[in-house]
Amino acid sequence: MENAVIQEPQISENDLIEKNGFDDHFHDHHHGDKFQSNFITTYIFSQDHKMIGKQFLITGMFWAIIGALMSLVFRLQLGFPEESLAWLKPVLGKWIVVNDAGIGTLAPEFYYALVTMHGTILVFFVLTAGLSGTFSNLLIPLQVGARDMASPLLNMLSYWFFFLAGVIMFVSLFVNTGPFAGGWTAYPPLSALPMASSGSGTGMTLWVLSLVFFVVSVLLGGINYITTVLNLRTKGMSMWRLPLTIWAFFITAIIGLLSFPVLVSAFLLVMFDRGLGTSFFLSEIFIGGQALDHVGGSPVLYQHLFWFLGHPEVYIIILPAMGIVSEVLSVHSRKPIFGYKAMVFSILAIAFLSFIVWAHHMFMSGVNPFISNIFVLFTLIIAVPSAVKVFNWIATLYKGNIRFNPASLFGIGFVSMFISGGLTGIFLGNSAIDIQMHDTYFVVAHFHIVMGVAAFFGMFAGIYHWFPKMYGRFMSDTLGKVHFWGTMIGAYAVFWPMHYIGMAGVPRRYYRFDAFGTFSHFTELNQFITIAAIVTFGFQLLFVINFFYSIWYGKKLTTKNPWKATTLEWTTPIDTGHGNWPGKLPAVERWAYDYSKNEGSDFTPQIVPLSEAEKADASHH
Amino acid sequence: MTFILILISLVLIAIVAVQIGKVSDLTSKIRGEEEVQEINNKKQGLYSFIFLFVFLGGVIVSGAYYQNYFLGFGPHIPASAHGGELDSMFKVTLLLTGIVFIITHILLFYFSFKYSGRRNKRAAYVSHDNKLELIWTGIPAVVMAFLVIKGLDAWNDVMADVSPDEEYMEIEATGYQFAWMLRYPGPDGLIGEKNFRLIDGTNPLGQNWEDAKNLDDIHVDELVLPVGKKVRVRITSRDVLHNFYLPHFRVKMDAVPGMPTYFVFTPTVTTEEYRQQLKDYDEYNIPVNPDDPESPLLWEDFNFELACAELCGKGHFSMRKIVRIVSQEEYDAWISGQASYYDAVIKGTDSDPYKNSEL
Numbered sequence: 001m002e003n004a005v006i007q008e009p010q011i012s013e014n015d016l017i018e019k020n021g022f023d024d025h026f027h028d029h030h031h032g033d034k035f036q037s038n039f040i041t042t043y044i045f046s047q048d049h050k051m052i053g054k055q056f057l058i059t060g061m062f063w064a065i066i067g068a069l070m071s072l073v074f075r076l077q078l079g080f081p082e083e084s085l086a087w088l089k090p091v092l093g094k095w096i097v098v099n100d101a102g103i104g105t106l107a108p109e110f111y112y113a114l115v116t117m118h119g120t121i122l123v124f125f126v127l128t129a130g131l132s133g134t135f136s137n138l139l140i141p142l143q144v145g146a147r148d149m150a151s152p153l154l155n156m157l158s159y160w161f162f163f164l165a166g167v168i169m170f171v172s173l174f175v176n177t178g179p180f181a182g183g184w185t186a187y188p189p190l191s192a193l194p195m196a197s198s199g200s201g202t203g204m205t206l207w208v209l210s211l212v213f214f215v216v217s218v219l220l221g222g223i224n225y226i227t228t229v230l231n232l233r234t235k236g237m238s239m240w241r242l243p244l245t246i247w248a249f250f251i252t253a254i255i256g257l258l259s260f261p262v263l264v265s266a267f268l269l270v271m272f273d274r275g276l277g278t279s280f281f282l283s284e285i286f287i288g289g290q291a292l293d294h295v296g297g298s299p300v301l302y303q304h305l306f307w308f309l310g311h312p313e314v315y316i317i318i319l320p321a322m323g324i325v326s327e328v329l330s331v332h333s334r335k336p337i338f339g340y341k342a343m344v345f346s347i348l349a350i351a352f353l354s355f356i357v358w359a360h361h362m363f364m365s366g367v368n369p370f371i372s373n374i375f376v377l378f379t380l381i382i383a384v385p386s387a388v389k390v391f392n393w394i395a396t397l398y399k400g401n402i403r404f405n406p407a408s409l410f411g412i413g414f415v416s417m418f419i420s421g422g423l424t425g426i427f428l429g430n431s432a433i434d435i436q437m438h439d440t441y442f443v444v445a446h447f448h449i450v451m452g453v454a455a456f457f458g459m460f461a462g463i464y465h466w467f468p469k470m471y472g473r474f475m476s477d478t479l480g481k482v483h484f485w486g487t488m489i490g491a492y493a494v495f496w497p498m499h500y501i502g503m504a505g506v507p508r509r510y511y512r513f514d515a516f517g518t519f520s521h522f523t524e525l526n527q528f529i530t531i532a533a534i535v536t537f538g539f540q541l542l543f544v545i546n547f548f549y550s551i552w553y554g555k556k557l558t559t560k561n562p563w564k565a566t567t568l569e570w571t572t573p574i575d576t577g578h579g580n581w582p583g584k585l586p587a588v589e590r591w592a593y594d595y596s597k598n599e600g601s602d603f604t605p606q607i608v609p610l611s612e613a614e615k616a617d618a619s620h621h
Numbered sequence: 622m623t624f625i626l627i628l629i630s631l632v633l634i635a636i637v638a639v640q641i642g643k644v645s646d647l648t649s650k651i652r653g654e655e656e657v658q659e660i661n662n663k664k665q666g667l668y669s670f671i672f673l674f675v676f677l678g679g680v681i682v683s684g685a686y687y688q689n690y691f692l693g694f695g696p697h698i699p700a701s702a703h704g705g706e707l708d709s710m711f712k713v714t715l716l717l718t719g720i721v722f723i724i725t726h727i728l729l730f731y732f733s734f735k736y737s738g739r740r741n742k743r744a745a746y747v748s749h750d751n752k753l754e755l756i757w758t759g760i761p762a763v764v765m766a767f768l769v770i771k772g773l774d775a776w777n778d779v780m781a782d783v784s785p786d787e788e789y790m791e792i793e794a795t796g797y798q799f800a801w802m803l804r805y806p807g808p809d810g811l812i813g814e815k816n817f818r819l820i821d822g823t824n825p826l827g828q829n830w831e832d833a834k835n836l837d838d839i840h841v842d843e844l845v846l847p848v849g850k851k852v853r854v855r856i857t858s859r860d861v862l863h864n865f866y867l868p869h870f871r872v873k874m875d876a877v878p879g880m881p882t883y884f885v886f887t888p889t890v891t892t893e894e895y896r897q898q899l900k901d902y903d904e905y906n907i908p909v910n911p912d913d914p915e916s917p918l919l920w921e922d923f924n925f926e927l928a929c930a931e932l933c934g935k936g937h938f939s940m941r942k943i944v945r946i947v948s949q950e951e952y953d954a955w956i957s958g959q960a961s962y963y964d965a966v967i968k969g970t971d972s973d974p975y976k977n978s979e980l
Contacts, residue, residue, distance in 0.1 A: 108935040183932045189878060190861040190934060196798065197934045283879025284817040286827070287798070287860040291818045299862055299877055333736065334744040339754050364864065364930075366875045366882040369780035373773050380765045380772075387761040388754070390725060395753075397732040399745035403658060404665035404737060412669065412733055416676075419725050423718040426765075430772035432710045432779060436692060436871045439864065439930040476642030481665065485672075492676065496683070504690040504697065505868030507930045510938040518868055518926050521904070521919070538634075545635045546642065553639075596744040 013571055014583075016607050021584030022235040026147050045160075047152035048578050052159050053138030054470060057463070059159075059166065060130020061544065067121040068537055070114045077106045079530025081512050095178070108511045112181035113199050115509060117173065119184030120207070124214055125169070127317040127455045129162050132256075133217075135320055135462050136225045136249040138470065142569035143243050145234025145586050147579045150227035154220045161217035165210045172206035180207035183509065185310065188281040188302050192273045195288035204274075208267045215260045222253035222260075234568070236588035240344075241606070243567050243592040244337060247344050248323025251351045252316050258355070259312040266305035273297070300365055307358035314451045315354040318418075319347060321458020322389060325411045327592075328461045329393055331565045332408035333400030334602050336593035339392045346385035353382045363431040364438045372431045379429035386422055390415060401596070403563075406480025410461035413488045414454050420492075421450025424499065439509070442502025445495045453491045460484075460543070467547075468562050472574050473554030479546040483539055490536030497525045566605045567592050590614075659740050666737025673730035677723065689902065691715070696902045700895060700925065700946065702887040704871040706775040713771065717764055782853075783885055789851040794844075794927075795826060796856075796863030796876040799936030801927060802826060803844055807837025807961055812855065817878075820859070823966055830967060831974050840962045844927055844944040847952035848891045856882045864931035867944060869895070875931055888946045895946075896923050 046052060073092075076085065086104030089096045095110035137155065141148050149155045173179050181199030182191040186207070194201035229242070229250040242250075269280040273294070281302045282294035330337040337343060359367060359375040393415045402408060424446040427433045437443060460483075467475045502508075506519045513519040513526075561570035568588070572580050586607045594604040598611065610618070649657040689695030693708030736744075783789045793804040793812050802825060806812045813828055813835025820827035828835045846852055856865045858876035865884065866873045874884040890898075899905040899920035910916040925944035929937055947955065967973050 108938075112932070112935060112937075181935070187862055187932070190932065193861070196861050285860055285878050286817045286820045291820060295879070298880065300880070334738070336746065336748040338747065339749045342749070342754050342758075364873050364875055366877045366880060369776065372776065372780075376773055376776070377769050380769050381762075383765050384758060384761045387721075388758050391757045392754075394725065394728050394732060395747075395750075397729070397736060399747060400732075400736045401738045401742050401744040402662065402666070402733060402736050404662045409665065412729065415729055416726065419722060419729075423722055426718055426768065427711065427714050430710060430714065430768060430776075432707050432772045432775040433692075433714060435779065435873050436707055436711075436868070438873055439866075476638075476645070477661075478645035479638055479642050482641075485668065488672070492679075496680070500683070500687040500690045503692055507866065507928060509932045511935075512938055515939045515941050516926050516928060517919075517922065517924060519928075541631065541634065542638055545638050549635075549639055549642070593748065595746070597746045602743055 013605065013607065016609075017571065017581065017584055017586045020587040020589070020607070020609065021581075022587055023584045024147070026579050026585075027583070045156060047148070047156045049137045049141050049149050049152070049155060050470070050576060052155055053134050053136075055159050056129055056133035056137060056162070057470075059163065060126050060134060061547070063121050063125040063166065064130065064540075065544070067118050067126060068540065070118045070121075072534060072537060073106065074111055074114045074118070075530040075533045077111055077511065078513075079527045081514070109178055109181055109198055111511045112183075112197075112509070113179040113203070116181050116183050116199070117169075117179055120180075120211075121169070122452065123184060123313065123317070124211065125162075125166060127451070127459075128218065128256075128313070129214070131455060131459045131462075132249065132252055132316065132320045133159070133162065133221060134459075135245070135324060135466075136221065136253065138466060139245055139569065140225055140228050140249055141232070142469070142572065142576075142580060143246050143567050143592075144229060144232060145237055145568045145581075145588065146228055146232035147581075147585070149224045150232060151224055155224050158217045158220035158224065161213050161220065165214035165217060168206050168210035168213065172203050172210065175202045175206065177201045177203060179203045185303075185306055186267075186270070187306075188270055188273065188299055189285055189287075192270055192282060193285070193287060193292075205271075208271060212264055212267060215264050218256050218260050222256045225249055225253040226257070234585045234588060237606075240341075241588055241591045243323075244326040244340070244343055244347075245320075245323040247347055248319045248326075251347050252319045255312045255319075255351050255354060256316050259309040259316075262305055263309035266302055266309075269305075270302065300362070300367060303362050303365055304359070307361045308355075310361065311358040312351075312354045314447070315350055317451050317455045318458075319350070321414060321455045321462075322347070322418075324458045324462040324465075325393065325414045326396075327567070328407050328411040328465050329396050329415075330593055330595065331465070331563050332403045332405065332411070333397050334403070334564075334595045335396055335400045336595055336597075337392065338395035338398075339388070340591070340593060342388055343392055346388045349385040350382060353378055353385075357382065357429075360429055360431070360434075363434045369431075376429060376431050380426065383422070383426055383429075386418075390419055390422070401602070404481075405464065405477055406475070406484050407461045407465035409481065409484040409488075410457045410464065413484065414457035414461060416488075417449055417454040417457055417491070420496075421446055421448075421454060425450060436505070437502065439507055440502040441498040441506050441508055444508050445498035445502060448495045448498075449491070453495065457487075460487075463547070465563070466569075467550065467554075468557050469569055469572075469576070471551050471554070472557050473550055474557070474562070475550040475554055476546050479542055483543045483546065486539030486542070487536060490532055490539055493532035494529055494536055497529055501525055561605075564601075564603050566594055566603050568606055571605065571607060655740055659738065662738040666734040669730045669737075670734035673726060673734075677726060680722075689904065696899050696905065698890075698898070699869070699871050700888060700890040701867075701870040701872065702889050703779040704889075706779060707871045710772055710775050714768060717768070781885070782883065783851065787851065789853050789885070791853045791855060792844075792846075793855045793857065794865050794876070795859055796865070796929060796933070796940065797825075797859040798861065798934050799929075799940050801863075801865075801929075801940055801942050802859075803841050803942065804962075805839040805841060805956065805959070806834075807839055809834060809837055813838050817859065821972075823970065823972055826859075828962070830963065830972065836963045837961045838963070839956070839959045841959060842942075844942055845952060845955055846888050846944070846946055847949045848888050848946050850949070851885065851887045853883055853885045856884065861933050862931045863929050863933050863940070866928045866930035867925065868928065869925050869944075873930055891946045891948060892923075892925060892944075895925070896920050899923055 084103040095107045096104045098104045177198045180203040190196050272278040279294040279297035281299050282297040285292045326337050357379045360379045501522050557574045560574050588606045589609045596602045692711040795802045811834045814832040815827045817827050856876045858878045863876040905920035908916040909922045927942040929940035
């Protein structure tokens with residue numbers, strides 16, 4: 001009986017697609033799927049967007065674990081500087097200095113290398129490639145009703161350039177002079193001069209090389225996402241019928257396309273300064289016992305170029321998470337996303353503003369204080385569209401019928417994190433307060449919560465929600481909920497106390513605090529943070545176990561639309577093949593959020609034509 | 622050994638995790654998915670509601686416990702004239718964001734609890750509400766406008782350079798890997814020219830000795846300033862970026878090679894006065910060395926400090942200088958006891974352009 005209820009709409013769905021859908025004769029041209037005929041073309045050099053999405057995801061998870069382990073090592077240093085780290089000697093080798101008493105100490109230059117690599121890896125490899133790369137690839141063709149990306153070949157190259165970037169970055173960890181250690185922002189002169197920091201030698205060269213390949217990957221991916229959204233939407237899928245996920249990925253790709261090339265130009269100029277003796281960023285430097293020839297350059301210029309990417313980059317990270325959360329919260333509260341158009345316009349507003357706020361990272365960099373007036377204004381204006389989004393998410397829950405599972409829990413957790421981290425941005429964006437807060441732990445708390453943890457929550461929500469689409473199986477619900485509560489409490493336990501330390505004035509990027517009386521009496525909080533970080537990491541292992549176990553042994557899907565969602569990806573077969581839909585492409589008849597609208601079923605898929613009553617209703621408005 | 626232990630515990634965790642997952646799958650088979658989902662919704666909704674109280678409670682209690690770390694609270698008062706402007710900006714922002722933080726969190730988790738899913742219930746089809754949306758776009762806009770205006774008012778006030786008719790003293794701080802060099806102008810009140818190409822073992826700043834303004838310039842080991850006197854710090858760097866950071870004075874500015882920057886501030890509290898006010902707080906009445914009860918108490922040992930707040934290499938965390946704020950009389954006595962660097966080190970050596978001439 002229950003099965004019959006579930007089966008019934010499926011049959012009609014397939015009929016609907018056959019009746020109203022668009023016949024692109026795809027399957028006439030792709031006999032036997034020549035692009036996925038053997039192991040290599042299916043799993044390695046795949047051109048299928050779904051497989052490329054999984055490749056991005058699993059590579060991102062690999063980097064997330066590496067990055068997190070790095071943070072644990074430097075957290076041990078910060079929380080327990082007197083404890084011996086000799087047990088890490090087998091892994092870290094010469095970077096653990098063991099004294100005669102057998103006490104192992106982390107070398108300061110390697111501490112800074114860990115901090116730098118943690119930032120680089122998390123920002124670029126995990127939260128850009130792992131988040132945007134995964135879900136843009138997986139969802140754009142499925143949700144706009146396309147067979148695949150506009151260029152599957154470029155899409156494949158996008159992944160492999162990312163992979164190459166990863167290999168180079170990984171190699172750089174083992175360079176004799178150490179990995180790059182000048183911070184993820186790589187400000188010159190520190191990043192430009194090997195005599196200023198040993199990691200600025202070969203380590204820095206590899207770091208730049210890796211990131212240049214990474215940018216190639218982002219651009220190839222981005223141009224594909226944009227083209228696919230603009231040109232390959234199925235019949236009836238107008239822009240105003242796109243799910244918010246697609247809007248977010250689309251705008252994210254545009255931001256990336258406009259900002260990443262500027263980063264490459266900054267890197268190129270640094271490399272010129274290093275190798276060709278130019279003076280773009282270097283001037284009047286005396287180091288290593290000699291005066292350098294460089295004159296007339298400006299380190300501040302680099303910062304302008306870097307943050308012209310660097311600030312949009314944080315929106316490249318958070319917008320996809322916002323899109324995912326909008327979708328997940330709507331599906332699981334069985335309600336339309338509140339204020340769909342306002343959500344779209346706020347994404348557009350945030351994207352636009354993200355390009356004119358970069359110098360708020362540079363209030364204390366020596367730029368003319370007058371300039372800061374403009375950047376304070378635009379920075380605080382971003383709070384308005386951000387607030388609109390938060391209120392709309394909360395209003396989406398209002399009068400809902402919320403189905404709790406790991407996806408929706410992480411969606412709710414995302415909103416909490418985004419509120420907490422967003423509000424501290426209002427302190428930092430105000431240059432007057434930033435005088436004191438700049439480069440303290442308050443900043444560390446702010447950006448970890450608002451773009452680190454929040455983006456991770458968006459990513460987790462997406463993984464739990466679309467795992468059934470990716471692998472035809474469910475992840476364990478119970479483990480997912482344990483993972484959620486552990487991470488929710490753990491992440492706040494790690495980052496909330498950093499606000500207090502930061503307000504007390506403790507600067508970030510300090511290897512030890514005991515040189516200063518002012519910064520040295522926070523031992524208890526630092527220990528608490530370190531322990532919380534270790535425990536929270538343990539909960540992430542639970543997720544990794546759940547993920548890989550469920551790929552092969554998770555509960556199988558029995559219906560193709562397990563969440564009763566309206567969007568197109570759930571009209572594809574459980575085992576979605578190349579080309580996504582076995583027959584015609586589905587035609588779209590309505591927007592993506594008709595939940596609990598009509599009598600009977602509490603959702604109306606996008607492929608269901610408007611009923612007479614709905615048409616009559618629409619003509620009234 | 623440690624490695625094997627870690628490996629074994631990981632495997633055990635994995636096994637336990639997988640088993641927990643299996644058990645819950647089994648229950649849903651026995652009881653029917655919809656019923657299990659409803660029980661689960663009730664539970665998680667309740668957990669969300671409990672989390673609301675635990676979280677907000679934790680925030681409020683920990684905030685109260687650590688209130689002395691907040692800007693302008695407890696002993697954490699600014700020691701400069703402009704510091705109060707920052708601190709009041711901080712307090713206003715804290716109040717406004719605090720209200721938003723609490724209200725949004727209550728709504729978020731209360732709604733999660735209230736509207737947790739039931740089998741026999743349906744969600745309401747509410748897609749938008751233009752009036753409501755206009756209100757919650759408008760209010761943040763107004764609040765932000767207020768914060769921008771108030772913040773920029775403070776900012777432009779704090780960052781204003783000295784005007785020519787003002788009375789102030791100028792000193793110079795130069796960052797290098799990994800310390801600060803401090804230079805005072807000497808009796809002429811003017812800091813001499815320098816050129817990075819002139820830097821050598823005896824001339825760490827590259828002062829040009831042919832510039833007469835340099836001859837009375839003083840190099841010092843501590844940043845000593847008279848209370849109540851406006852000081853313009855010229856901030857320079859010899860190698861990479863540094864940041865001249867005086868946490869108690871709410872002063873922070875990058876040191877940029879090739880481009881001098883500045884920060885103008887007026888110390889308002891002497892070191893001794895600051896110590897006296899710290900004395901009233903329990904956390905400053907513990908020995909500096911917890912193992913040695915005879916060691917001085919924290920407030921007795923307190924000093925203002927100069928730090929670096931821009932990553933500058935492996936010794937970034939150690940660029941400390943003591944800052945002493947003293948009365949004008951003490952300052953005068955101190956400065957008159959300092960010899961000019963030229964007199965102390967350069968005069969009569971090969972570097973001295975006046976070596977063979979009468980000055």
